[in-house]
Amino acid sequence: MPAVPSGHGLPGFEETYRAQQARYPAAEPGWQPVHTVYVPADRFSARTVSEWGGQALSLFKAHLAGPGELAEVFGTPDGTAAAVHEKVLRKLSTEPIEDLRIDFEDGYGVRADAVEDAHVAQAAEAVAALHGEGALPRRWGPRVKSFADGDPGRVVRTLELFVTGVAERAGGLPSGFTVTFPKVLMEAYLGQFAGVLERLEPRLGARLRFEMQVEAPQTLPFLRGDLAESLGGRLAAAHFGVFDYTAALGLPPHEQRLDHPACDHARHVMQTAFAGTGVELSDGSLAAAPASERAQDVHALWRRHAELVGHSLRHGFYQGWDMHPSHLVSRYATVYAFHLARYDSYRDRVRAWEEQREAGGGVMDEPATIRTLAAALRRADAALPR
Structure with missing residues (x-):
């Protein structure tokens, strides 16, 4: 942090300037994953990363044989199509998933305590195995249930069993850990959850950070610049949840889409609140997969997903959720074309x-x-x- 300039006798200046530097560090952007992949906890295993990569790569090779096909499907200019094609192929072959979230919330549902405990142990074992193989994504962690569901004990138990289970099996908590905290309907839940992390830290010898989900209209009013500071710097990111948000607004089902104006409003509030704070922002997802493996159905899915990814990028959201292996292809193709188009x-x-x-x-x-x-x-x- 730079030295505090002299206030030249102006009362309160130095204190205010220190608060500014702490709240708005204005750090240069570093690496941020371009996506988060969500996998229900009961379907997660040490094979998940390779299986997703293999499925995405198979679709890519079957339906995007060369730069010409890529240009036709995504509208990528001829001048960059070859570079995008090569980079997507390399990415899917070497690092198909950048950020992995093991879902114990909506994608998992409510299970008996013994069943969820067993799935937590299974997930911890799989994470440790991936870490041992050098295949654990650069970012990873669980999404726990919400305090808004009225059972914080289950949330804390899942998180505690998961992080201690991984640490015991892997010889410590691998780097890149984060936890997603969904459906934050009350501001107080954030402080309570940050307190849970703080109490876990001495046992793990690591600082724990979390990302909040913005998926309810009630959340927007308490988003503000000093929120991360008030949580002891433990708030790492804010992720938009399109389906809960649009449902809460009463939008009809066919209008539950990332490019709806109501979603634009929510994202802009998030940007305004967290600008300059270092809190990362992520967009939501497309809840769709190819209707079949026929080229026309795969291409239709890729085009729609690319439209939404492009919409996010144009609005300054450089990360989003991917819910199906096919999304990896359209995610990387769209992101790479976006960055290459104006790089020079x-x-x-x-x-x-x-x-x-x-x-x-x-x-x-x-x-x-x-x-x-x-x-x-x-x-x-x-x-x-x-």
Whole structure:
């Protein structure tokens, strides 16, 4: 943190400036996963990552044989289609999943305590096995149930059994851990959950952070810049939940979609609240899979998913949820095409600014735009496989 400048006798300045630096660190964007893959806990195993990657790769090879097919399906310009095709192929072959969430909430349902305990132990064993194989995604963790469901004891038990089970089997908690806390209908739940993490930390020898889900209209009013600070820095991210949110608003089922204006409003509130705080933002999901493995059905799914991923990217949400192996193909193809489309022009404009010369084309960049261009280049460098 930079030194606090002298207040020159202005009462309260130095204290306010320190609060600003703590609340809005204005850190440069680092690596953030482009997606989170959700797998119900009872279906999760040490084979999940390889199975998802294998299924996605099979669909890719069957229905996107070359850059021409990719350009036709996704509308990728000819100049970048070859690069996108090569990068997606390499990604699916080497790191199909960047962020993995083992779901004990909506994707899992309510089970008897003994049954959930058994699935927790099974999940912990699988995570430890993946870690031992060097195949555990860079981000990983569980999604627990919500306090709003009225059973915090079950939430705490699942989390405690999971993290201690992984740590015992893996010789410590592997890096990249996070936990998703859903349906935050009351602000007080956030502090209570942060307290649960704080009490677990001494047993694990690790600092625990969590991501909240924004999936209810009641959540929006208490999103604000000092929220992460009030939780001791344990709030790492906020993820939008499209289906619960749109259902709570009373939208008809066919309008439960990420590109609905009501969802745009929620995302913009999230952006406004967390701008400059370092809290990462993620969009939600598409609840659809290809109707069959025929090319026309796979392509239709990819096009719709790509529309939604592109909508998120244009609105400044660089991460989203993927719920089916087919989504990996359209996710990576859309993300890579988005970053490559303007990479060279962004780099040239930054260089022109640094060299104090005209950027050309009538462009007159402001300092804030240059910072945004540089951030976009860093984000692209982190997202694109090398």
